[in-house]
Amino acid sequence: MLKEKFTAAILFLIICLTVTVTAAAQSPDVGQDYIVQADDWLSKLSDKFYGDILAYPAIVEATNSKAATDSSYTVIDNPDLIEIGQKVYIPSAEEASAILQQDVVAVEPAASEGRLVVYSGRSESLVGPLLEQFEQDTGIQVEVRYGDTAEMAATILEEGNNSPADVFYGQDAGALGALANAGRFTPLPEETLNKVDAPFRSNSGEWVGASGRARVVVYNPNNVAEADLPDDIFGFCDPQWAGRIGWPPTNGSFQAFVTALRVVEGEDRAREWLQCIQANEPKVYPNNTAIVAAVADGEIDVGFVNHYYLFRFLAEDPDFPARNYSPRGGDTGAMINVAGVGILNTGANQAEAQIFVDYLLRQSAQEYFNRETHEYPLSAAVETNPLLTPISELNVPNIDLNQLEDLDGTLQLLAELGIL
Numbered sequence: 001m002l003k004e005k006f007t008a009a010i011l012f013l014i015i016c017l018t019v020t021v022t023a024a025a026q027s028p029d030v031g032q033d034y035i036v037q038a039d040d041w042l043s044k045l046s047d048k049f050y051g052d053i054l055a056y057p058a059i060v061e062a063t064n065s066k067a068a069t070d071s072s073y074t075v076i077d078n079p080d081l082i083e084i085g086q087k088v089y090i091p092s093a094e095e096a097s098a099i100l101q102q103d104v105v106a107v108e109p110a111a112s113e114g115r116l117v118v119y120s121g122r123s124e125s126l127v128g129p130l131l132e133q134f135e136q137d138t139g140i141q142v143e144v145r146y147g148d149t150a151e152m153a154a155t156i157l158e159e160g161n162n163s164p165a166d167v168f169y170g171q172d173a174g175a176l177g178a179l180a181n182a183g184r185f186t187p188l189p190e191e192t193l194n195k196v197d198a199p200f201r202s203n204s205g206e207w208v209g210a211s212g213r214a215r216v217v218v219y220n221p222n223n224v225a226e227a228d229l230p231d232d233i234f235g236f237c238d239p240q241w242a243g244r245i246g247w248p249p250t251n252g253s254f255q256a257f258v259t260a261l262r263v264v265e266g267e268d269r270a271r272e273w274l275q276c277i278q279a280n281e282p283k284v285y286p287n288n289t290a291i292v293a294a295v296a297d298g299e300i301d302v303g304f305v306n307h308y309y310l311f312r313f314l315a316e317d318p319d320f321p322a323r324n325y326s327p328r329g330g331d332t333g334a335m336i337n338v339a340g341v342g343i344l345n346t347g348a349n350q351a352e353a354q355i356f357v358d359y360l361l362r363q364s365a366q367e368y369f370n371r372e373t374h375e376y377p378l379s380a381a382v383e384t385n386p387l388l389t390p391i392s393e394l395n396v397p398n399i400d401l402n403q404l405e406d407l408d409g410t411l412q413l414l415a416e417l418g419i420l
Contacts, residue, residue, distance in 0.1 A: 031062070031095055036086040042079050043358055044138055049090055050104050053355055054191050058096035058104065063088045080363040080380075114140040114352040119156060121149025121170040121252060122339055126373050133368075134359050140352050149175045149252035150407060156344065157182055166347030167356055169210075171339045172256035176207040177405030179342060186345040188357065195361045195379040200338050203402045209338030210360040211369040212376030214307040214394065215257055216324040217333065218292050223301045229325050233333035236302070237276035245282040246291040246303035249419045253288070253306050253337065259410045261332045263403045267413075274417055296322045304333070311374035311387055330395035338378070338401060 046056035067073035096104040153175040185206035200209035262270040285291045291303035313320040327333040343353040366377035414420040
């Protein structure tokens with residue numbers, strides 16, 4: 001009997017110690033050290049311990065304070081970069097509240113992995129590798145549905161409150177604005193919005209640009225000298241360009257450009273441009289990639305595209321016979337649009353969706369856009385790819401991207417003119 005009581009006491013003690021150790025390892029009711037594991041990053045730890053991905057500055061400040069007197073901690077200079085094996089300090093909820101000057105609540109970490117459903121108007125070839133990296137870095141399982149940006153936005157509207165989508169990742173501000181106007185997005189935190197300059201985010205705080213994309217005219221320098229290209233897109237109405245132009249009427253970025261043309265130039269002037277280009281019998285292509293290839297093959301001399309498609313070809317062949325031209329007159333043909341993201345207010349995975357948005361704006365993702373997709377980074381101090389002309393050196397029009405939401409009006413106009 002004595003032996004049984006002793007054994008029971010030992011078991012009880014072990015259980016108590018186990019509970020105590022587990023609590024110390026997981027609960028931020030008391031400050032604790034933490035060793036960075038694979039797939040950890042600060043917003044993820046912040047969400048794990050406080051249920052708030054935006055409380056990570058408390059971990060940064062607390063760790064750096066420890067590092068000032070204890071060399072076993074490493075100073076965190078860049079919140080986007082923490083290394084496996086690095087020792088950080090997770091302040092208690094009370095300490096974090098004092099650091100941030102706001103209430104922070106201790107929570108128990110979720111027992112299971114998160115999940116995220118993304119409706120992407122961006123192609124898998126462009127962003128698939130980044131989404132795979134997001135899964136690896138965060139442990140969040142991502143289900144992606146790819147399609148045309150306008151198609152994905154329309155699908156969300158049709159699905160209504162039953163949409164399984166948590167996030168809409170679109171290739172232009174027009175589709176983002178259309179969903180925002182339909183009341184489908186939840187407002188983003190100020191800290192997220194402020195990572196991007198005001199021209200590249202929603203005025204109402206409902207979506208944010210993740211990367212920038214310039215409209216250009218791609219041309220074949222063997223057939224056309226840049227000096228002979230018109231100052232603005234209306235110059236391509238000249239009959240000398242008959243049969244030499246390519247355009248992609250079904251492409252979302254082209255439709256966003258037409259929407260911008262309607263906003264900047266007015267309905268009549270936009271209609272006039274579409275009709276005059278149509279009179280020049282442009283060749284129709286399904287997408288930007290096909291246009292760039294057609295220019296290089298000599299099927300056409302010029303085409304209306306986004307800037308970065310050319311660089312895929314140049315990466316394989318530096319002598320690829322095509323180049324980009326940003327209309328020197330600085331009209332709508334030289335506009336900067338964004339690929340951006342918004343969180344659906346009907347989504348079941350709001351916390352994971354916010355982590356995804358912040359992930360797209362972190363330095364590593366911005367470097368991916370700069371290096372792999374040749375887009376313009378918008379939220380981090382990333383040195384512009386030398387293949388790109390810096391935005392500051394482009395003569396671009398002053399366009400409010402928040403006014404590009406009337407995609408339906410553009411589709412109706414293109415259909416009315418027989419372009420669609």
